[in-house]
Amino acid sequence: MRVFVTGATGFIGSATVQDLIGAGHQVLGLARSDASADALARLGVEAHRGDLTDLDSLVAGARACDGVIHTAFIHDFSQFMANIETDRRAVEAMTGALEGSNKPIAIASGTLMVAQGRLATEADTSPDPNAGRAAAETRVLNTKGVLGSVVRLPPTVHGAGDHGFVPRLVAAAREKGVSPYVGDGANRWPAVHRLDAARVFRLAVERGATGALHAVGEEGVPMRQIAETIGAGLGVPVRSIAPDEAPAHFDFLAMFVATDNPTSSAATRSKLGWTPQGPDLLTDMRDNGYFS
Numbered sequence: 478m479r480v481f482v483t484g485a486t487g488f489i490g491s492a493t494v495q496d497l498i499g500a501g502h503q504v505l506g507l508a509r510s511d512a513s514a515d516a517l518a519r520l521g522v523e524a525h526r527g528d529l530t531d532l533d534s535l536v537a538g539a540r541a542c543d544g545v546i547h548t549a550f551i552h553d554f555s556q557f558m559a560n561i562e563t564d565r566r567a568v569e570a571m572t573g574a575l576e577g578s579n580k581p582i583a584i585a586s587g588t589l590m591v592a593q594g595r596l597a598t599e600a601d602t603s604p605d606p607n608a609g610r611a612a613a614e615t616r617v618l619n620t621k622g623v624l625g626s627v628v629r630l631p632p633t634v635h636g637a638g639d640h641g642f643v644p645r646l647v648a649a650a651r652e653k654g655v656s657p658y659v660g661d662g663a664n665r666w667p668a669v670h671r672l673d674a675a676r677v678f679r680l681a682v683e684r685g686a687t688g689a690l691h692a693v694g695e696e697g698v699p700m701r702q703i704a705e706t707i708g709a710g711l712g713v714p715v716r717s718i719a720p721d722e723a724p725a726h727f728d729f730l731a732m733f734v735a736t737d738n739p740t741s742s743a744a745t746r747s748k749l750g751w752t753p754q755g756p757d758l759l760t761d762m763r764d765n766g767y768f769s
Contacts, residue, residue, distance in 0.1 A: 479503040485517060
């Protein structure tokens with residue numbers, strides 16, 4: 478297959494590109510800069526210039542390939558809602574370009590949006606399917622003549638080069654000299670290694686999977702354990718804080734750190750024949766440079 482990949486030089490997208498190449502596929506990677514194009518060239522990947530706001534470039538890239546993997550997202554939380562709208566328009570453009578072609582498209586989404594306080598499954602949907610990132614899911618899953626899947630990623634996709642939520646927790650603990658958790662810290666975050674997540678995207682387009690997929694290696698890691706691992710790694714104390722103290726320590730992450738988001742991937746494992754192989758989150762944090 479020839480696969481159009483957005484976010485091809487990003488943390489998850491670059492792993493997906495290498496997984497696709499290793500499986501014998503060709504990749505057309507979206508590049509918004511000369512540096513991105515050069516990085517893709519070093520991997521032997523053809524660059525397609527454009528970005529998430531250039532809908533014509535997205536349409537052209539999608540139509541030029543046998544399938545699409547969309548991992549790009551603008552991670553500027555000060556403009557979060559605007560970035561969600563940019564993502565929705567990008568997904569709408571690419572699915573529209575593929576409509577009626579029976580080609581596969583797999584887009585990145587998140588487990589945090591589907592259920593809290595109980596084990597979420599692939600059958601779960603957002604309370605409002607037309608709001609937030611759920612709107613992009615709805616578009617992909619309801620476009621006729623497209624093999625659409627949404628790959629829901631946990632808040633902790635970990636591995637070498639991680640610059641997501643956990644490194645931000647580490648940075649806050651280093652700056653403040655304490656690694657806190659909210660309340661009793663029993664709330665859970667699911668997790669997955671980036672190489673395992675990449676295989677879910679590749680298998681989704683290879684097999685023309687449809688519906689929601691959960692790229693989840695661990696159903697739920699208690700936040701107290703994450704805080705304790707950070708405390709041990711940095712040599713700082715660990716303590717409980719009240720919910721109203723969380724914003725002062727965690728900044729924008731305060732809205733997530735008390736969330737209980739256990740998530741199953743049983744249906745995804747069965748559908749794709751996928752078995753996570755990477756290290757668990759706490760081992761990865763201890764052994765792979767999260768505290769250096």
